[in-house]
Amino acid sequence: MAEETAKEKKGRAFLDKFAMVAAKVGNQIHLRSLRDAFATIMPLYILAGIAVLINNVIFPLFMKDPILTNAQVWGNLLVNGTLNIAGLAIAPVIGYCLSKNKRFDNPIAAAVISLAALIVMMPLNTEATLASNADKTAMVTGVLTFKNLGTSGMFAGIIIGLLATEFFIRISSVKKLQIHLGEGVPPAVEKSFNVLIPNLIVLACFGIIAAILSVAGNTDLITLISKMVQEPLRNVNTSLAGCLLIYSVGNLLFTLGIHQAVIYGVLLEPLLIANINDNMVAFAAHQAIPHIMNVSLVTSFGLIGGSGCTLCLMIATLIFGKYKPTKDIVKMAAVPGVFNINEPIIFGYPIVFNMALMLPFILLPVIGISLAYFATSIGLVNPCVVLTPWTTPVFVSGFLATGGDWRAIVLQLVIVIIGVFLYLPFMKVSEKVTARQMALENEEA
Amino acid sequence: MKKILLVCNAGMSTSLLVQKMQKVVAEKNLDAQVEAQPLANAMDKIDDVDIVLLGPQVGFEKGNMEKDVNGRIPVDVIDMRDYGMMNAQKVLDKAFKTMEDFK
Structure with a gap:
């Protein structure tokens, strides 16, 4: 280890720099709040996945129309309360998370203002489908539609929630805008008044923007964000190439000891979640599934045993490994690894800073995700239509994610077998290096 | 009673370590309480603990966390090796030493 060549030194310096920059990005308060908000709201989406699964896979097993249609009302209503309000729900949550992270003392007020600001930005008149004829739409007024509140409004919810909260916190800190009611007035009363003026200013500004957009542009911010931010980002980042690139950069980061969520959780996961949400809604409504690439495909076929599909490394080590200390670690890590x-x-x-294992750790998820993508696109497996928690064990995850397709289990098995043989030679090298290092350390000691 | 808070990305892998640490605490009859939280919830807990230990994979949060605890308690990143090996004894020893040195 002592003699590093100049090239190795350069490579190391580059990796250090990369890790530092990535950590800084992950540290950025708005992006951190974005990750926090998704962590908070995730159970809602997972619940939707379970409801869709029960509705569209379990119920049809033992029910027939018209009972089935009636029973499925249950799941459809749950989809309304979860996926169809994805944008509406994320706005106050992200406002809350941002003010918490900023140590602002009134986070709930920020959540309320974020919600209000989002609604202010909603269009006055909107297109809606007729209940009597699903093919016909009409312009209606006085309603909020799931189209704007749901997945396609998710980025609008995120951006407006962040803007409203940021603005609100800044204005709240202006001393001149605070009302002092004099001695003897309880502090809580004064606090409630002190929220008043910033509230008014923030919402008034949002109202002015919304009015200008509506009157002069005949449009609204929700549509604009959806069309100009969410869709382009989604098209690029959740394309096969975009997804593989971002995911691999995240995994590279993990091999440097920094959690991949820093990259993945910001650039990819929100968009992949939007995709699976769309798929769940389509699946529940018996429509064509819009997105092959989604968060369930990535976790089911690219995260087997955790990032880097390390379940394959564990199997390779247990069957072919000769070095006892690493075998012991694998045994200890087996149960959490299954999840x-x-x-x-x-x-x-370790995998961190272990040059031998960094390559398969990054490469195997690429193989798994690509195989799953192509298998789905040529119809060998059903597309993923259910959001499964990332902690779902392999084989169960593929089966559930595809809405109960057994072929997904076969595909996962294929990936596991490929993975074991991919890790094998690198595992052998790693064993030798670790054994030699240990021997050296013992000599020194 | 010393309260130790472990923080990682989702609170999953630290909860593994916490389980082992709690076992050590019980066996050795130490006066300590250990819990795990995901980053997103850590903020709600830091005011009533005596030390925050970050998982190495979220070690980059140390600066933020130090700002958040405002010098009241120590913030430390768990050693990668100890974390990987789930070496509860070593992590506890280090935590007690860090709290001792902090005073």
């Missing part, structure tokens, strides 16, 4: 939690492997095996 895709692999920090013991990443830091214990």
